[in-house]
Amino acid sequence: MKTNIKRDIIKLKKEKNAVILAHYYQPQEVQKIADYVGDSYYLSKIGLDCEENNIVFCGVKFMAESAKILAPNKRVFIPNKEAVCSMVNFAAKEEVLREKEKHPNAKVVSYINSLTELKTISEACCTSSSAVDIIKNIDADKILFVPDKNLGSYVSEQITDKKIILWNGHCYVHNQIKAQDIINMKEKHGQDIKVAVHPECTKEVRDLADFIGSTGQIIEYITCDNSEKFLIVTEQGINYELKKRNPNKKFYYLDMVCKSMKKTSLQDIYYCLKNETNEIIIDDEIRELAYNALHNMHILSEKCKNASVN
Numbered sequence: 001m002k003t004n005i006k007r008d009i010i011k012l013k014k015e016k017n018a019v020i021l022a023h024y025y026q027p028q029e030v031q032k033i034a035d036y037v038g039d040s041y042y043l044s045k046i047g048l049d050c051e052e053n054n055i056v057f058c059g060v061k062f063m064a065e066s067a068k069i070l071a072p073n074k075r076v077f078i079p080n081k082e083a084v085c086s087m088v089n090f091a092a093k094e095e096v097l098r099e100k101e102k103h104p105n106a107k108v109v110s111y112i113n114s115l116t117e118l119k120t121i122s123e124a125c126c127t128s129s130s131a132v133d134i135i136k137n138i139d140a141d142k143i144l145f146v147p148d149k150n151l152g153s154y155v156s157e158q159i160t161d162k163k164i165i166l167w168n169g170h171c172y173v174h175n176q177i178k179a180q181d182i183i184n185m186k187e188k189h190g191q192d193i194k195v196a197v198h199p200e201c202t203k204e205v206r207d208l209a210d211f212i213g214s215t216g217q218i219i220e221y222i223t224c225d226n227s228e229k230f231l232i233v234t235e236q237g238i239n240y241e242l243k244k245r246n247p248n249k250k251f252y253y254l255d256m257v258c259k260s261m262k263k264t265s266l267q268d269i270y271y272c273l274k275n276e277t278n279e280i281i282i283d284d285e286i287r288e289l290a291y292n293a294l295h296n297m298h299i300l301s302e303k304c305k306n307a308s309v310n
């Protein structure tokens with residue numbers, strides 16, 4: 001079966017009117033077979049706009065749930081249900097509500113890497129590519145930002161006229177990196193190496209960056225930059241797209257691998273399509289409440305883009 005699995009997936013995909021979406025952190029073979037590869041924001045738009053009735057979401061659970069929340073008439077599947085982002089567990093809805101009581105004028109903005117229940121009490125969601133735009137545009141001077149303290153502190157450095165209350169969550173893949181790791185890599189590969197950092201990294205690491213951005217933004221930055229070598233401070237799965245677009249540039253990585261993102265295999269995709277397993281099901285009432293936060297994310301982010309075009 002192994003030799004024909006790609007062909008079988010493509011055949012099943014057509015038969016079932018399905019689209020395969022994959023995050024940049026997915027294994028290379030999964031990215032290769034996907035119809036669309038991107039960061040969370042891009043994929044959330046594709047899931048909403050695509051014509052297919054069935055979405056096979058190769059990423060982690062909150063991404064597949066967000067696709068279902070945004071497009072309730074479509075069926076959304078996750079090939080491997082063990083693929084969950086550990087960051088989401090840092091912020092339970094009840095805990096956040098308790099914290100909000102201490103800050104009655106604050107609006108809750110939740111990173112899309114959060115539980116669906118938390119999205120139900122959020123004014124808006126954001127992704128790492130849209131967080132600054134969302135918080136700039138949201139009608140509030142005080143924001144309770146959950147769960148990622150690093151992304152929250154990055155946003156608060158960009159927007160100084162709003163009070164941003166941080167939560168104590170993080171991504172274990174990005175949070176583990178130290179400034180000394182960057183210094184060591186620069187000593188090894190040359191001080192002229194360009195350093196691209198994801199905002200889920202700590203401030204001491206961000207302070208050493210030539211560029212800070214989401215996976216999609218890092219890819220754009222590197223593709224447009226004329227330098228020859230780059231230190232990529234995010235999950236290593238991004239290398240596939242970087243190499244595809246920049247075959248002559250050199251990329252160096254730290255030991256950053258998200259175990260959950262690597263759980264999805266071609267076999268999982270095949271069985272998911274064949275047997276229609278691991279469908280995302282969300283209670284209607286919860287889905288409708290969570291929809292507002294994700295819908296607001298798109299509205300606020302587009303508002304900012306339109307303002308910069310006009």
Ligand code: SF4
Pocket residue numbers: 060084085086087113171172173174235258259260261
């Ligand atoms: S890299 Fe971090 S934030 Fe992204 S899915 Fe893995 S644990 Fe979650």
